[in-house]
Amino acid sequence: MCQRLKFTRPKILLLGGEGVGKTAFAVRYVTKRFIGEYDASKETLYSHRSIIDKEDITIDIMDISSDEEVVLENHVRWADGVIILYSITDRGSFTKLDFYHAVVQYYRRHHDDNEHAYSDNIPMLIVANKMDLCYTGKTISTEESDQLCRRLNCRKFEISVADSPDGVSEVVDYLLRNIKRDMQKVASSRRLPFPNVKRVFKRKVYRSKSDTLQ
Numbered sequence: 001m002c003q004r005l006k007f008t009r010p011k012i013l014l015l016g017g018e019g020v021g022k023t024a025f026a027v028r029y030v031t032k033r034f035i036g037e038y039d040a041s042k043e044t045l046y047s048h049r050s051i052i053d054k055e056d057i058t059i060d061i062m063d064i065s066s067d068e069e070v071v072l073e074n075h076v077r078w079a080d081g082v083i084i085l086y087s088i089t090d091r092g093s094f095t096k097l098d099f100y101h102a103v104v105q106y107y108r109r110h111h112d113d114n115e116h117a118y119s120d121n122i123p124m125l126i127v128a129n130k131m132d133l134c135y136t137g138k139t140i141s142t143e144e145s146d147q148l149c150r151r152l153n154c155r156k157f158e159i160s161v162a163d164s165p166d167g168v169s170e171v172v173d174y175l176l177r178n179i180k181r182d183m184q185k186v187a188s189s190r191r192l193p194f195p196n197v198k199r200v201f202k203r204k205v206y207r208s209k210s211d212t213l214q
């Protein structure tokens with residue numbers, strides 16, 4: 001179950017190793033610009049208005065630079081969707097994908113908070129960033145990362161935040177549609193008893209009408 005069923009303000013969390021391009025990704029999405037050097041501040045929340053499938057929404061994107069347990073726990077529970085980035089030039093950041101994936105799953109499934117029920121299956125994507133550097137020598141191959149993403153059951157996107165804003169938009173739009181679909185699924189499963197009640201009620205009315213006619 002998910003505690004938020006309204007798509008008007010979806011929340012996206014960016015995770016990934018140091019220097020993979022999380023801030024560059026968020027700034028690119030919000031401003032369409034790539035400025036090269038970014039503040040390595042602890043966490044920044046970016047808010048951006050956009051039209052998705054004719055809906056006017058505000059998207060919150062959280063960029064955190066900490067692997068502290070409590071920080072990860074709070075933000076994973078805050079999010080409606082997660083993007084895990086790695087840099088194709090940094091094997092350490094690729095190896096960390098398993099860790100972030102496990103952390104997200106763990107904190108969505110284990111909590112003492114009875115007031116909120118969190119969605120276990122939060123939409124999660126993997127982004128291979130810095131594809132503009134793919135010809136420079138030691139990089140993570142597409143085949144290797146495909147294999148890992150299949151095992152983690154995550155959709156992967158290969159982009160270069162530096163090269164163009166298109167990949168970033170494609171990733172965010174894809175995640176937003178998945179968040180929306182999940183929220184609609186939960187909302188309709190909560191509405192389910194009502195059509196059943198209606199059907200039973202209609203049947204009763206019909207039966208009592210036909211009783212009077214006979």
Ligand SMILES: Nc1nc2c(ncn2[C@@H]2O[C@H](COP(=O)(O)OP(=O)(O)OP(=O)(O)O)[C@@H](O)[C@H]2O)c(=O)[nH]1
Nearest residue numbers: 018019020021022023024036038065130160161162
């Ligand atoms: N070549 C190339 N460099 C990139 C790309 N995306 C980001 N960078 C560079 O990578 C460096 C780190 O980017 P950041 O956005 O600060 O990375 P981060 O993940 O937020 O880093 P931390 O907050 O320190 O964890 C910067 O120098 C960026 O200019 C890309 O697609 N290609």
